[in-house]
Amino acid sequence: EDKVVQSPLSLVVHEGDTVTLNCSYEVTNFRSLLWYKQEKKAPTFLFMLTSSGIEKKSGRLSSILDKKELFSILNITATQTGDSAIYLCAVEDNTDKLIFGTGTRLQVFP
């Protein structure tokens, strides 16, 4: 059965810290891996990764995929309280479905 596992489940840090969120997967027909940020509303798109070793960056956030070891990491540098959210990792298969992990809950305190 396809699965996506995220770690840690929960993370509490102070503003300014750097965090690394992990996502490993076992999905038969991998097409891409996506990261989302979920606050109280809709998951909002962060990154889509399809190729190994190519880092994607958006401001203080960056992500990279390793298709050989079947994992991805999401880095957030100089965290701010506005980064507090649940970060979701999902793998898209070739039937266009997303298989989600349970998420990492990040809390950033001032």
Add this chain to the structure above:
Amino acid sequence: NAGVMQNPRHLVRRRGQEARLRCSPMKGHSHVYWYRQLPEEGLKFMVYLQKENIIDESGMPKERFSAEFPKEGPSILRIQQVVRGDSAAYFCASSPSLGNGYTFGSGTRLTVV
């Protein structure tokens, strides 16, 4: 562009009633997906529809749940004879075509009392 619109935002139903959840995809998007998020769990795929067609319903419970995406109007997720275990957040996502990303709606939080 208003994004993916879901309504209602919150829905409370008594056990045994019917719940109807609506999703209007983004303009130009013809692919609609429904996901369910149970408390403390990740989003789980339920069904994938295109206009007037169910493409993949492998994540739908076998009974009481149905979905449609008519030629005109929003996609509807219908849950008959709701039970407490149906309490969850139901998210809709839309996409313009295969492999071109998804935009999620804000979800409908269903509470069964």
